Amino acid sequence: MLEKFLIPISRRDLLKLAGLTAAGAVLSSKDSAQAAPVAPNQSFALNADKIPVLMNADVCVVGGGVAGTAAAVTAARNGAKVVLVEQGIVLGGSQTQALVYPAMPTKTFNSDTPYITDLNRRFYMHGIDVDFDSDPKYKNGGDARQYTPELLAAIYDEMCADYKVDILYNTTLVGSETSGGKITAAIVHSIEGLGKIVAKTFIDATGDATLSRFAGVECIRGSDVTGRNQKMSFRFEMGGVEEMKVYKFFVKKLKDDWCETKPPEFEFAKTTHTEKFYFEGIQRGEVTKDDVAYIQAFTIIGKPGTLSMNCPEMSPFVYSATSVVDRSKAIQQGRIMIRRLANFFRKNIPGFKNAFISREASMLGVRESWRIRGKYIMTKDDYFNAQKFPDAVCRSAYPIDIHDETLELNRTLGKGEFYEVPFRALVTNELANLLVVGRCISTDFPAQAAVRIQPTCMSMGEAAGIAAAYALKNAINVNAVDWTLIPAKERSYVSAG
Amino acid sequence: MFESLSIPISRRDLLKLAGVTAAGAVLSGSSESHVDAAEKISGKTVSYAGKKIPVLCAADVCVCGGGPAGAAAAVNAARNGVKVVLIERGVALGGLGVLGCVYPFMDTHAPNSDTPYVAELKQRLRAHGIEPFDGVTQQTWHNPETLALIHDEMCEEAGVDVLYQTVVVDSFTSGGKISAVIVQTIAGLAAITAKTFIDATGDAYLARNAGVDFERGYEKTGNNQPLSFRFEMGGIDTQKLYDYVAIELQEDWCKSKLPYFEIAEAMHRKQRYKLEEFMARGVETGEITQDEAEYMQAYTIIGKNGVMSMNCPEIPVTYKATDPISYSKAVVHGRKMMRNIARYLVNHLPGFENAFISREAVMLGARESWRIRGKYYMVEDDYHNQSRFPDAVCRTAWFIDAHGEKVSEKLPKGGYYEIPYRALISDKVSNLIVAGRCISASFILQASMRIQPTCASIGEAAGIAAAYGIKHAINANQIDWATIPAKERSYVSAG
Numbered sequence: 007m008l009e010k011f012l013i014p015i016s017r018r019d020l021l022k023l024a025g026l027t028a029a030g031a032v033l034s035s036k037d038s039a040q041a042a043p044v045a046p047n048q049s050f051a052l053n054a055d056k057i058p059v060l061m062n063a064d065v066c067v068v069g070g071g072v073a074g075t076a077a078a079v080t081a082a083r084n085g086a087k088v089v090l091v092e093q094g095i096v097l098g099g100s101q102t103q104a105l106v107y108p109a110m111p112t113k114t115f116n117s118d119t120p121y122i123t124d125l126n127r128r129f130y131m132h133g134i135d136v137d138f139d140s141d142p143k144y145k146n147g148g149d150a151r152q153y154t155p156e157l158l159a160a161i162y163d164e165m166c167a168d169y170k171v172d173i174l175y176n177t178t179l180v181g182s183e184t185s186g187g188k189i190t191a192a193i194v195h196s197i198e199g200l201g202k203i204v205a206k207t208f209i210d211a212t213g214d215a216t217l218s219r220f221a222g223v224e225c226i227r228g229s230d231v232t233g234r235n236q237k238m239s240f241r242f243e244m245g246g247v248e249e250m251k252v253y254k255f256f257v258k259k260l261k262d263d264w265c266e267t268k269p270p271e272f273e274f275a276k277t278t279h280t281e282k283f284y285f286e287g288i289q290r291g292e293v294t295k296d297d298v299a300y301i302q303a304f305t306i307i308g309k310p311g312t313l314s315m316n317c318p319e320m321s322p323f324v325y326s327a328t329s330v331v332d333r334s335k336a337i338q339q340g341r342i343m344i345r346r347l348a349n350f351f352r353k354n355i356p357g358f359k360n361a362f363i364s365r366e367a368s369m370l371g372v373r374e375s376w377r378i379r380g381k382y383i384m385t386k387d388d389y390f391n392a393q394k395f396p397d398a399v400c401r402s403a404y405p406i407d408i409h410d411e412t413l414e415l416n417r418t419l420g421k422g423e424f425y426e427v428p429f430r431a432l433v434t435n436e437l438a439n440l441l442v443v444g445r446c447i448s449t450d451f452p453a454q455a456a457v458r459i460q461p462t463c464m465s466m467g468e469a470a471g472i473a474a475a476y477a478l479k480n481a482i483n484v485n486a487v488d489w490t491l492i493p494a495k496e497r498s499y500v501s502a503g
Numbered sequence: 504m505f506e507s508l509s510i511p512i513s514r515r516d517l518l519k520l521a522g523v524t525a526a527g528a529v530l531s532g533s534s535e536s537h538v539d540a541a542e543k544i545s546g547k548t549v550s551y552a553g554k555k556i557p558v559l560c561a562a563d564v565c566v567c568g569g570g571p572a573g574a575a576a577a578v579n580a581a582r583n584g585v586k587v588v589l590i591e592r593g594v595a596l597g598g599l600g601v602l603g604c605v606y607p608f609m610d611t612h613a614p615n616s617d618t619p620y621v622a623e624l625k626q627r628l629r630a631h632g633i634e635p636f637d638g639v640t641q642q643t644w645h646n647p648e649t650l651a652l653i654h655d656e657m658c659e660e661a662g663v664d665v666l667y668q669t670v671v672v673d674s675f676t677s678g679g680k681i682s683a684v685i686v687q688t689i690a691g692l693a694a695i696t697a698k699t700f701i702d703a704t705g706d707a708y709l710a711r712n713a714g715v716d717f718e719r720g721y722e723k724t725g726n727n728q729p730l731s732f733r734f735e736m737g738g739i740d741t742q743k744l745y746d747y748v749a750i751e752l753q754e755d756w757c758k759s760k761l762p763y764f765e766i767a768e769a770m771h772r773k774q775r776y777k778l779e780e781f782m783a784r785g786v787e788t789g790e791i792t793q794d795e796a797e798y799m800q801a802y803t804i805i806g807k808n809g810v811m812s813m814n815c816p817e818i819p820v821t822y823k824a825t826d827p828i829s830y831s832k833a834v835v836h837g838r839k840m841m842r843n844i845a846r847y848l849v850n851h852l853p854g855f856e857n858a859f860i861s862r863e864a865v866m867l868g869a870r871e872s873w874r875i876r877g878k879y880y881m882v883e884d885d886y887h888n889q890s891r892f893p894d895a896v897c898r899t900a901w902f903i904d905a906h907g908e909k910v911s912e913k914l915p916k917g918g919y920y921e922i923p924y925r926a927l928i929s930d931k932v933s934n935l936i937v938a939g940r941c942i943s944a945s946f947i948l949q950a951s952m953r954i955q956p957t958c959a960s961i962g963e964a965a966g967i968a969a970a971y972g973i974k975h976a977i978n979a980n981q982i983d984w985a986t987i988p989a990k991e992r993s994y995v996s997a998g
Contacts, residue, residue, distance in 0.1 A: 060827070093592075094865055095834045103865070156734075156860040160842055163835050175831040176866075178592075178670045180687045181552055195672050195687065196827030197706050197872065214689055245737050245861060246808050309859055310738055311809075330559070330688035334667040337594045338655045345652060362807050363648045364737060368594055368602065368865040369668075375689070 057193060060201030061174070063089040065474045066192055067209040068179050071099020072460045073444030073467035074211025075162050076121050080471025080498070081209075082169040086478055089172045089203060091179060091194055094368065097162035099213065101153055101460060104371040105241040107314040108150040108304060109460035114403035114424040119498040121468040122461060128161045129153065134307050151461070152271075154308040174203075179212065182220040188439045189221050207439045207474045207484055211467060214328075215376040215446040223434050223442075224379040227328045229410075229451045235327035236373035236455065237409045238320045239300075240340030244348060245312045245364030249305055251357030252313075256280065269305060276301035283354070292350045296321055297343045300409070312364060318343035320370075322410065327375045336370060373409065373445070373458060380448030381485070382430035389425050389456050390417065394503025397489035398426035400465030401502065408455045426501060427457055429489035432470055438483035441470040468498045549694050551673075551685055556692045558683075560664070562588040564969045565684060565697035567671045570598020571955045572939030572962035573703030574654045575620050579966025579993070580701075581661035585973050587966075588664045588695060590671055590686060593865065596654035598705065600955050601647045604733035604864040606812050607635075607802055608643035608955040612900040613919035618993040620963040621956050627653045633805050637763035643956065644763055646806040666695075671704065676713040679933050684709065699934045699969045699979050703962060706825075707873040707941035715929045715937075716876040719825045721908055721946040727824040728870035728950065729817050729906050732837030736845060737810045737861035741803055744854030752777040762808075767800040771907055785847045794819050795840050795847075798906075810861060816840035820907055824872040833867060870906070870940070870953060877943030878980070879925035886911065886920055886951050894984035895921035895996035896964035899957045905950035921996055922952060924984035927965055933978040938965040963993045 063086075067078040070092030078090040090097075100106040118126070129136050136151040166173055180200065181193035191202040210217035215225050228235045249269035256262045262279040265272055276284055276298060284298040302316035318340055325336040344363065351358040387393075389406055403424040419425070431448040432441050442448070443466045445458040457466075469489070476492050477484045494500050548555045566577040569591030577589040589596075599605040617625070625635045628645055631653065635643045658665050672692070673685040683696045702709035711717050720727045741761060748754050748766050754777040757765045768776035782796035800814035818840065822833035841860070848855040884890070886903060900919040903911035914920075926943040927936050937943070938961045940953040964984070971987050972979045989995045 095867060096863065096865070156863055159863060160838055163838055167835065173831055173835065174827065175834045177827060177831075178672075178687055180670070180672045180692065195670055197708070197830060198825065198827050199708075199712070200672065201827070216689075216691075219691060243861075245810060309861060310857065312737065312861065328690060330666060330669060330690050330693075333689060334665055334669075337667045338659065338665065341595075341652055341655055360808060362810075364735075364807060364810060365862040366595065366648055366651065370594065 057200050057202050059204055060194065060196070061089045061172070061203045063087050063172070063203065063205045064478055065089075065207045065209065066091065066203045066205035067211055068192055068217045069099070069211035069213060069444070070097040070173065071211060071213055071444060071463075072101055073463040074099070074209065075165070076464045076467030077209045077211055077441070077443055077471040077474070078171045079165045079169050080121055080468045081474045082171045082471075084472055084475030086475040089174055089205070090166065091174045091177050091192065091203065093176070093178045095175045096159045097166070097173070098155065098158050099369070100371060102155045102159045103367060103369040105155060105243060105314060105365070105367040106371050106460070107155060107306060108152045110404060111149045112402040112404055112459070112461050114401055117401050117424070117461060117465070119400060119465040119468050121498065122464055124165075125161065125464070126151070128164065129157070132157055132161070152307045154306060157308060179216055179220070182217060184221050184437070187437060189217070189437060192217065206478060207441070209470050209474060210440060210442045210446070211444050213372065213375065213444050213446055215378050215442065218378045218434070218440065218442055218446070219376065221437055221440065223436055223440070225376045226379060227376045228374075232410070234322045234410070235375060237322045238325060238327050238333070238336055238373070239316065239371035240318060240320065240337065240344060241367045241371050242315050242344050242363055243306070243312055243365040244315060244351070244358070244361045246361045247311050247313050248357040249311070252355055255356050270310065271305055271307070273302065273304040275303070287350050287354065292353065293346050297346050297350075315347070318347060319409065327372045333370060340370070341366070374451070374454055375446070377446050377454055378434060378442050378448050380431050380434045380442065382428050382448060384427065384431050384449040384453040384457065386450060386452035389419075389453055392419055392423040392425050394501055395426050395428035396501055396503060397429040398499060398501035398503065399429050399432070399469035399489065400462055400499050401426050402457065402459070402462045404456050404459050404462065406452045406455045408452065425456075426503065427462065427466060429469060429473065429487070432466060433485040433487075435485070438485050441474060441484050443467045443470045465499065472496065472498055549683070551692060551694065554692070556685070556694055559666075559686070559688070559693040559695050560588055562586050562664075562695065562697040563973050564699045564701065564966075565695050566590065566701040566703055567684060567709050568598070568703035568705060568939070569593075569596040569654070569665065570703060570705060570939060570958070571600050572958040572965070573598070573701065574658070575959045575962030576701045576703055576938050576966040576969070577663045578657045578661045579620060579963045580969045581663045583967055583970030585970045587662075588666060588697070589658065590666050590669045590684075590695070592668065592670045594667050595651040596658070596665065597647065597650050599866070599868060600645070601651045601654075602865045603868045604647065604735060604812055604862070605868055605955070606645055606647060606804065608645065609901055610641040611898070611919070611954070611956055612641070612902070612913060613898045614917055616898050616919065616956065616960075618897055618960040618963050620993065621959050624653065624959070627656070635805075637759035639758040644802070644805050646804055649806060671709060674709055674712045676932065679931060681709070681713050681932060681934055698973055699936065701965050701969060702935060702937045702941070703939050705869065705872065705939050705941055707875050707937060710875045710929070710932070710935060710937050710941070711873060713932045713935060715931045715935065717873045718876060718946075719873045720871070721905070724908065726820040726908070727872055729820045730822060730824050730830070730833050730837070730870075731815065731817050731868035732834065732841055733815070733864045733868050734813050734841050734845075734860055735804070735810050735862040736801075736813060736848070736855070736858045738857045738859050739809050739811055740854045740856070741809060741811070742854075744852070747853040748778065754778065762803055762805060765800065765802040768798070769800070770797050772910060781852070785851070790850070791843050791847045792840075795844050799844065813844070816844055817906065824867075824869040830867065837867065838863070871946065871949055872941070874941050874946075874949055875929060875937050875943050877926050877929045877937065879923050879943060881922065881926050881944035881948045881952070883945060883947045886914070886948055889914065889918050889920045891996055891998055892921050892923035893996055893998070894924040895994060896924050896927070896984060897922050897957060897960035897994050898997070899952060899954070901951050901954050901957070903947055903951045905947060909947060909950070911951075922957070922961065924964065924968065924982070927961065928980040930980065933980050936965040936969055936979050938962040960994065967991065967993055
């Protein structure tokens with residue numbers, strides 16, 4: 007018999023779990039008293055008492071993306087028993103599933119929190135150096151990190167094993183139980199059926215604020231000017247590319263100065279120097295205007311001949327990131343656009359002659375969907391003022407990056423300036439034992455466009471993990487944690503303010 | 504404004520569901536009050552788990568799972584004139600054949616086994632420049648990215664509404680009939696109503712949920728078939744690999760030539776492969792484990808030069824396809840095995856010097872998990888006796904391939920058995936058809952019928968039957984396949 011999880015499941019729970027499948031009925035939602043067919047307002051009696059407890063943990067992190075993995079690893083490192091619930095079979099979310107590569111830069115010095123340093127060290131141990139802070143070439147600090155997706159997946163598993171995080175893969179959040187202003191259980195769907203995860207503290211790292219929404223937290227979505235969410239992307243990778251030929255085409259032939267480096271580290275994008283090239287493609291009918299609205303491609307360290315394509319971008323006028331119908335249609339349309347783009351590159355760029363689509367993302371790249379309204383709502387003014395907070399959990403100088411020309415706020419911070427993210431943006435007044443991390447923290451639309459990048463999401467997750475473990479040890483509610491009272495050496499970040 | 508689902512739900516309802524509410528309006532988070540407003544408009548909500556949730560759509564046929572069987576079922580039902588919604592948890596159709604990196608499709612070994620849908624898939628691959636025929640075997644060499652696109656194209660042409668990123672959570676069943684499934688979408692829980700449901704989840708999830716009897720694993724050991732965690736490697740010099748394996752080692756396992764080339768070794772099989780020794784050396788030096796050396800196979804992928812589809816690692820059977828905790832541990836263990844195998848090949852196998860992992864599967868390769876007990880229960884004798892059924896939906900002769908438990912002899916040349924429609928339905932639920940690897944069959948027989956072309960043919964028949972039942976007002980589990988006019992059937996028994 008296989009070893010079970012490190013977290014003890016009570017014998018009764020185990021029996022319940024066993025009984026669940028033996029009986030053949032996963033849920034007792036089929037009372038014959040409730041007659042068919044479905045009429046409006048008919049009640050489906052999901053009997054929550056009959057759902058077995060799958061796990062019992064100190065901290066349950068929902069979502070194994072950039073922020074959730076950091077939260078789980080850090081909480082476990084600080085002594086909590088942690089279960090990490092992930093819908094797919096790989097941690098890393100946007101990084102490994104949506105193929106968002108490389109991680110965008112914070113553009114400021116000293117933004118690396120200890121978790122990021124640990125991650126970078128692990129990459130170095132695997133032969134890939136992503137630590138550019140010390141490299142004089144990157145004069146602004148905090149540059150883009152090249153986390154090769156497949157290696158990152160293995161390193162995340164390794165970190166979870168080292169710090170004893172129990173990962174529950176292939177498991178989807180489908181509900182929550184709340185009582186007395188606390189979440190008591192997350193209800194999840196696994197291959198076997200529905201199950202409950204009981205925990206003292208919950209961390210919502212779903213990116214879509216799914217747990218928060220289930221539990222009744224107020225949420226906002228989209229721009230308050232346009233009502234639209236940020237654009238989604240459907241990214242992919244192309245193999246069989248001769249990078250040197252591509253480099254020569256853009257730099258020598260089209261005289262593009264976008265990229266300052268040469269292969270093996272190279273990128274190209276649609277710029278003022280190259281837009282004619284794409285425009286001609288539209289005129290020849292090879293691509294549409296939407297296909298080439300945004301074009302970018304990066305070489306990938308450890309995957310020679312492979313480019314990570316940061317496109318196509320899906321029109322926000324057509325596809326909303328908060329609609330399931332739209333997301334489905336965006337996937338279908340995006341796949342057609344990927345195909346047209348690949349054919350266009352093959353036909354028109356030397357070096358792409360033998361190239362092929364080597365991998366499509368297994369999730370859409372969602373920049374923004376729902377955001378919670380927490381104790382503090384970060385605003386664009388916090389960005390413009392380079393705001394510091396006593397309870398700051400990280401810093402960044404990444405700009406407000408909305409991908410909507412009508413909303414771009416072009417003023418960027420001055421050299422050396424940065425802003426901070428306060429802990430209070432990760433907690434709510436409504437729920438005492440909930441932390442929210444990642445792109446769905448409490449911000450307005452423009453501020454979210456700045457804090458949404460991977461290193462910032464990692465640092466938020468890390469801080470949430472520390473706060474969760476600290477609150478448990480000191481028997482306080484996580485939404486009452488005063489980050490400034492945690493001893494500085496236990497904090498991942500201390501405000502510069 | 505976007506096009507709506509072709510299944511009519513009121514326009515305003517759709518607006519609401521799609522989240523095109525007033526600009527940036529504060530929603531009071533819970534799906535409940537989100538829906539309250541929608542309810543005022545249409546009244547189209549249901550209560551579930553104490554909350555009001557929207558009815559996302561009302562279809563004729565709801566297909567749960569977009570793998571080889573489910574995609575076939577959806578397209579065929581829609582082509583036969585009914586309104587179909589297809590629910591898929593990922594962002595691509597094709598299941599194991601796309602998300603699970605299981606390619607090529609294995610060969611049925613049966614003459615003339617291609618049903619019209621399977622033949623059409625091959626034809627469409629050709630039209631996209633992917634020739635699936637290697638000139639020798641009947642394996643289908645496809646290209647996963649192209650197949651994903653083809654599935655989308657077929658759904659669009661047939662008018663199937665695909666709901667991606669949507670997970671089937673629960674069902675409402677009473678009086679032996681399913682009236683709705685509850686799904687989790689990005690926006691929260693929702694209900695989908697339909698007249699007929701097709702369970703193509705692979706795990707018989709909907710059937711189990713609705714109260715159909717089921718089994719799992721081998722009755723003698725309690726084990727499921729082993730899971731695989733497949734992946735792709737790029738940067739391979741396939742010519743050099745061919746020269747080494749086919750010419751220098753004189754391995755004649757692969758009957759076809761480049762670009763259709765495979766290497767293999769399987770220590771548990773009777774057949775001895777030349778690469779067994781190569782893998783055994785890795786065990787001796789401590790570079791790989793015995794588990795990692797047990798099974799190694801790699802196929803070229805048409806249209807992806809220098810990339811091979813790795814049919815390994817095979818994860819030990821102590822990890823169970825029917826236990827969510829064990830499944831999770833299998834992912835972590837499998838990823839370690841994958842990296843060890845890849846490193847070993849890079850270090851030692853000619854042609855792999857510059858190779859790298861280019862893609863991991865996004866679902867484990869589950870050969871077998873749960874299986875229903877339907878009106879007809881297929882058993883091992885059906886294989887050996889080459890059973891024929893008046894209500895047959897397809898034929899196959901793929902051998903009994905229960906990794907680690909039993910590997911049968913192949914049937915005599917030209918031999919095959921058939922799969923009856925009754926193995927797709929049960930007495931318990933009248934409007935449910937099950938398609939794919941989880942139909943009603945014993946563990947041993949399932950080890951033969953589980954391959955992708957067979958699952959696609961089963962799905963095709965399920966789609967045809969679902970549409971036929973709705974048109975003729977016959978419950979799905981009372982349809983006699985044999986009475987459907989032969990020209991409407993995808994397969995007619997050879998009797």
